[in-house]
Amino acid sequence: MSTTRSFLALLPLVVHFVRACDEAIPLWQQCGGITYSGPSHPHCVDGAICQEWNPYYFQCIPDPNASSSSSSSASSSSSSSVTQSSSTSLPTDTPTSTSTSTSSTSTQTPTFTPPVVPLSPTGLAALAKSKDRYIGSAFDNGYLSDTAYTNIVLSNVNQITCENSMKWESIEATRGVFSSPDADRMVQLAEANGMTIRGHTLVWHSQLPSWVSSGNWTTSTLTEVITSHITGVMTKYKGKIHTWDVVNEVIGDDANMRPSVFYNTLGESFIDLAFNTAKAVDPKPILAINDYNMEYSQKATAMYNLVKRLKSRGVPVEQIGAQAHLVVGSLPSGIKDIYQNFASLGVSVAVTELDIRMPTPPTAATLAQQAADYVTVVKACLDVPQCLGVTFWGLTDKYSWVPDVFSGEGAACLYDESLQPKPDYTAVQSLLSATPTSTTTTASPTDTQTTVTSSPTSTFTPPVVPLSPTGLAALAKSKDRYMGSAFENGYLSDSAYTSIVLSNVNQITCENSMKWESIEATRGVFSSPDADRMVQLAEANGMTIRGHTLVWHSQLPSWVANGNWTTSTLTEVITSHITGVMTKYKGKIHTWDVVNEVIGDDANMRPSVFYNTLGESFIDLAFNTAKAVDPKPILAINDYNMEYSQKATAMYNLVKRLKSRGVPVEQIGAQAHLVVGSLPTGIKDIYQNFASLGVSVAVTELDIRMPTPPTAATLAQQAVDYVTVVKACLDVPQCLGVTFWGLTDKYSWVPGVFSGEGAACLYDESLQPKPDYTAVQSLLSATPTSTTTTASPTDTQTTVTSSPTSTFTPPVVPLSPTGLAALAKSKDRYMGSAFENGYLSDSAYTNIVLSNVNQITCENSMKWESIEATRGVFSSPDADRMVQVAEANGMTIRGHTLVWHSQLPSWVANGNWTTSTLTDVITSHITGVMTKYKGKIHTWDVVNEVIGDDANMRPSVFYNTLGESFIDLAFNIAKAVDPKPILAINDYNMEYSQKATAMYNLVKRLKSRGVPVEQIGAQAHLVVGSLPSGIKDIYQNFASLGVSVAVTELDIRMPTPPTAATLAQQAADYVTVVKACLDVPQCLGVTFWGLTDKYSWVPGVFSGEGAACLYDDSLQPKPDYTAVQALLSATPTSTPTDSSTGSSTTPISTSTSVSQSNSMSSSTSSSQ
Known part of the structure; x- marks a missing residue:
């Protein structure tokens, strides 16, 4: 036993010795990457380096710096450094007889002028x-x-x-x-x-x-050959191939896999x-x-x-x-x-x-x-x-x-x-x-013929009624919501009711005519003249249509409901039905109820012909087929009793499961067939909880029934209840609108189903508006001085002040054709600057900024302490003005920042939070701020500086309470509130390998959990003469995670007063950083942290340092400005891959690079 223990104790030394004795990896073979299965500490033969082409593949290639066989070897080391490749192009040096360096010639042959011929209007492509x-x-x-x-x-x-x-x-x-x-x-x-x-x-x-x-390939060597070939060719033409x-x-011709050098080996x-x-x-x-x-x-x-x-x-x-x-x-x-x-x-x-x-x-x-x-x-x-x-x-x-x-x-x-x-x-x-009159659309591999009749019906002229300016839809437009109604062809004969509907709504749902029994009564024949007319009616009146419904357990034709299906045959039936219906109305439907009422009253999955045969997977099939047939409509799951926690919880968990499997569920529809006086509390919170899954929400079939005949009391309560539901939708940013299940009691479905109940709609049987209509009308007419938007189940009132400030007229200055932004456009990059309302009083500086940049970042006015100083009150006049400045000048804005450990109001920083309460606070803050500026922000710094100087997660009120999950929460909420902006994680010292590695690993973890991180922001607060090598490689390594990159807060400080030498070095350093961004295709642009030393934050934080910007204190351009201007003006003939210098493992410089704040947190590190 003691002998065994002694051997085990020596085992690590044995393993180390064996690894040290590994043979060097030959030229052209793989030396790392996801597909690598060789020695744990690879090193290339003398005169070669291990080149990282992408995360899958590193390869031993000739060292471009090796001039002879006496080149230094990596073979004596237990590991060799890995050089990362830019994805813009491969090195352009042509190999000679003595060098076999990997190269790629420029894709632009300068001596060739291609002929240009316009498409003929009667040619095939134009037609x-x-x-x-x-x-x-x-x-x-x-x-x-x-x-x-x-x-x-x-x-x-x-x-x-x-x-x-x-x-x-x-x-x-x-x-x-x-x-x-x-x-x-x-x-x-x-x-x-x-x-x-x-x-x-x-x-x-x-x-x-x-x-x-x-x-004579092995598995390993042929893997390297394939990987190298694909990487080389695709990199050469990156951005040019569709x-x-x-x-x-x-x-092969026998329908088996074809023998080949590739298949035979791998x-x-x-x-x-x-x-x-x-x-x-x-x-x-x-x-x-x-x-x-x-x-x-x-x-x-x-x-x-x-x-x-x-x-x-x-x-x-x-x-x-x-x-x-x-x-x-x-x-x-x-x-x-x-x-x-x-x-x-x-x-x-x-x-x-x-x-x-x-x-x-x-x-x-x-x-x-x-x-x-x-x-x-x-x-x-x-x-x-x-x-x-x-x-x-x-x-x-x-x-x-x-x-x-x-x-x-x-x-x-x-x-x-x-x-x-x-x-x-x-x-x-x-x-x-030709303009076809009908389309055959079967997707089924059976012999059944699928036929789609022409849509629309040519003999029908739909009535056109303008929206009433005091009608529900017109009023709801100011709230960015639609108002809809169920409707059907049969109601068109009642012109008075038709006028009520068309003047009040801008969305319709076919009550029955798109259901399976109506549209595919005979297998493979897709025909519904009533639905065709509703499509025409919607188009003529500028409305959207909700397609209702593709797969539902009820209102099925008997051939479906009573079929003796196998897994295979029912899969074919569902696929064919969805394909046929969606193809028939392709380009005409805004949202499809893909599946309807799949959860039973007991909150378990509802038994049905679909569930009994295929299990829950029928839902996956339905959504995946729908997305394949037409990727444009919103795809929804729709059900009733979503306002009650038992079924709401079941729906939440179902959608969570579906999304974890990649099923494209994009909306939860809450039918909202309710009973007067019996509404549960917390409807808004349920809708918000649904939205936290990253889906939109809609109220899809609202009516609120009562015992008949109605009384004044029940009518009054009904009005209150309608307001409750509609307001819940208004208060949840992701709730797109409300559809009523008909507008009049005259045609309501309720009395036929619920004996002794009815009067469920907004108009009575005589087509007169009831108190519930007036109440909803008043709710939609209100112009609140504040908008309640909190998604938190707390009692805190969330208030958003109006944006923009109406008394402010922003200055407008055209971009200078020789300014940075105009020049950078040819490089497909933006140039930005931090800016703030306070600087507007300096018109000379304002002109410099507005003529040089096409993106601005609010320096402080969007930070938590500036925008939500009082809990639940979202107000920042300075930020409002910056939004107006950007809009007036055609600029984009970077929202900076949603969650940061610094510049917090005391009620956040000093709060005694639990996991639940801090989750509420973060959710409410992100929802409030992003809702306030929805549609105005290009990119949000969702979290800022979450990695500490030691490259571990930074302690903060957020991390200490929630751990790393606070980042997941922040990004998921941000994506749910507004899916359009780019969502970024931003930090300083990203140019140094220790923190860069920590960031890479963090984002990799986040993306593995499905967190929607879309950009890494590198602040780049740097020191003249102390830039590390390999900045471009670090940015490229970030991009390999499938995110974009941006330089977000660039300044490069020096000891003051500046000298000619330090100014020259500063110019070279600025070029290094900006060029790193230009050389990485996924780097979208560069934002400078102010353009003048006059207002720079640096001297207030770093004693004896300053002169960090492009213009001096007198607003004169410095050498760094001229150098960046020249760089952006240059027309490069090719962009070589830097395979000889920077590595992502560049050691941290002894010089400390930190980021900016207006309030110093320490003498060595304070953050922006």
Whole structure:
């Protein structure tokens, strides 16, 4: 036993020795990253460095600084430093015979001027725009010499795919050298003509350079090759490609996985690797899997199952590309159904390489059949909402690939060899010009034919009634809410009631005509003339429509309710129904009740044909299908008794589960069928609690019934109860509006269901307004001097003062064409400054600021002590004025800051808080401030300086009480109150590795919990001559988390008085920081913490230091201003990746860099 213990005690030393003796990693092999599985302490061979390309992949590449074999080696160290790559481009040094450095040539070939040809109004792309589709063509640089053909292509398409010049053999013929002048020119051509480009293709078994196809690869080495290739190519064209074919033709003709150098070595996981790497390199393009024979069931089924497997593993497949190289007269039936089936996986679809070949020479008959076949394929795309467009594999037989591959076949394109349009061109042109009267839309893989009748009904002329200025909807507009009503075609015969409804509401819900039994009474036939008329009525009156409802246990046709379903068949039925209905009304519905009343009266899941067969997953299916069919409408879950805690809690927990699974629930609808005098307390708090899940809320079917006949007392109580519900919606910012379940007792559903009850609506049976109408009208008419907005269940009254201040006229100063902001626009960056109301009295300084920046940050007036000095009262006239200044000058505003440990009012800082009460305080504060400035703020610093100088979490009233979860709370509340602004975490010393690493890890944790952190703000309060190296790499590392970056409070101080030397160094330092932002594509801009030393915070905090800004005390520009101006004026030819200097592990400088405050917290660190 003692021997064993002795061995175990020595084990760490043994492991250390073994690691120290690991062989150095060879050139080009992987040395780190998420996909890395090698030694724990990797180091590269002599003369190489470990280059970080992205979070998935670090690679040993030649050290650019190594001049000979005597270069210093990292092999003696237990670990080697990792150099991070910028995502703007790869290094541009061309390798010589003695150096194999990874490089990428500039994507802009300066000697090439691309031809520009406008789209023909009768060309294919222009016509397809009305169908919301693109039309594309394969093209390549070699065709540009044929100007006639070039003109045909450019006038007919708005998307191009490089035929060959982006394939592996063309773009990385030599390992690590990414160069394709032909592809560069195609990118320029597309940009000049306003086209998109499909990148084709990253990983394909064919057209590989021999060093790939013939390589003797291991799992590890081929992983490195694939990762390096994707990273190099996608980085080279980052920001320029709309869609990438990530993998191409991975399914063989036998419908099994195709053998290849990739599959034989890595198995199916090479696809996972390719997509995950692509998403890490550039998250913006659509990522596609592309293959041929997708129109035939055998390979289509294989593709469906493959993508289903990939998505189950979280692989980001976003599109299936169907090449569609077809043969005249041999098209299979059901192409549209196959494309729709693909779309049911939650991906888009595209026809990517369409041509239809025939035996040559062509005959009149084969040309006619070819025209019919082209129409079949293009129409299949038009009939599937998720099919984004069609790309032809060239437009002319003159350059077609077909005759060289298929002997005796050809004539596959839209133009003949003489560049004359053929019958197939004319047929496609006619198809795109047509205005269809009906659309077939089945998504089911069964043989059932899905038919959608034309919508709307052409013989119906809807009545048009303007909103009454004293009606409910007109009044609610000032509260940023809609008012709606259930309505139906049958009521149109009552013109008096119709006028009441149309003059009072701006939203309608079809009472019954969109329910399943009304719209798909016969399986696969989608027809509801009543619903069609309601859509027309809404459109004619400028209203929105709530689609009610897609999946509900009630009012089902018997074929659904009584079907003997299996999991598979019911899945098909639900998918087909949702696809058919939503396609029929695509572009016309504002919000869909995707599922309705899924929670029973006992607060458990309601038994139904859907739940009994599929369990809770039927809800996932319904929402995922709906989102795939039409991503634009709000998708809601709707139920009754949401005002009562038992069912409300069940709904909260259900939606929480659904969202944890990624189900796109976007709204909770509270029906609100209530009883006079029986309303529970806390309705507003329930609605706010729903909103905390990151969804909107709506009152969807409000009526409040009473025993009949009504009395004066019950009518008065009814009026109070209506006000309670409507006010609850007004008091919750995320509650979008209120829909009444009809406006008159004359047609109310209540008496037919609840015996002895009725009188539930706003108008009586004689169409006269009741006290409840007048009460709601008065509530909506009120112009409060304060608006109650707290979401907290406390008794504290929240008051928001009016913004802006009406007596203030902001100065307006145009941007100077040589000022910083105007120059930075060419770099797609903003330039900003801290500013405050107090500076407006200095007109000279105000002019300097307004002429130089297009973004401002309130220096102090949006901080907690300034804006909520008294609990629940949100007022800051100074901030109001800054908002007006920004709006008047076309600037954006950064809201600074919602939650910070400093500059707190004493009631927050000194409060004796519990977890619950501090949660209420934070929620109320964020809700109040963000509601006050909703729609006016571009970015919010949600939390500020949460990391301490020791790189641990900073102690504060928030952290000490709630732990790290206070950050989750703050971001989740902010996103729920206003989903539009960028939400940022902001801190100082982000340029130094210790705190930068802490920030990286914190944001990584937050994002793993689904917290919506969208930006890291680097304050950048720095010291002249003490800047660390590698600032750009740190910013790039932040961006690898999938967030944007911003420099938020830049100033660089020095000992005073300044000297010529310190001013020159300051200029160099400013350039370093600003250039770091320019070199990182995800860095959106730079904000200076004031532009003049005259008002700088620095001398008040750092004794003997100052002169930190771009203008001196006399408002004269300093060398740092001139240097930044010159940097922004420069036109770089390329942006190299800094692979030789800064590392994210740069040691902390001995100089302490801190951030600003108006109240000093210590002699060495005070915060802004």
